[in-house]
Amino acid sequence: MGxxxxxFSKPPxxxxxxxxxxxxLVAAGSAVSTVNITIPAIIAEIGGYLIVAGSVxxxxxxxVVKDEE
Known part of the structure; x- marks a missing residue:
């Protein structure tokens, strides 16, 4: 299977x-990262980690596909 x-197949x-x-997670990380108020750097960094983790x-x-052998 390519x-x-x-x-394009349906996952389990x-x-x-x-x-x-x-x-x-991506949505929450994006919301935290694009907030217009000043936030501590650690919270902005956590937002970036949420985006990466959610994307992965x-x-x-x-x-992932179900093996149909």
């Missing part, structure tokens, strides 16, 4: 839930 087929139910959680979760969750 990468194109893998990315657990990984669909994990993908949704990853999208929520989404990418990995989308690439």
């Amino acid at each position: 990468i194109k087929e893998r990315l 139910p657990f990984f669909r839930k994990l993908r949704t959680l990853g999208l929520a 979760m989404v990418a990995v969750s989308q690439a």
Whole structure:
């Protein structure tokens, strides 16, 4: 199975839930990172980590497929 087929196929139910959680982490990290008030540097740094962690979760969750052998 090529990468194109893998990315466009439907993931198993657990990984669909994990993908949704990853999208929520990206949204929360983006909200924290783009706030217009002054916030401590550690909170801005945590926002960046949330974006990275959520992005990795989404990418990995989308690439998982059920083996149908």
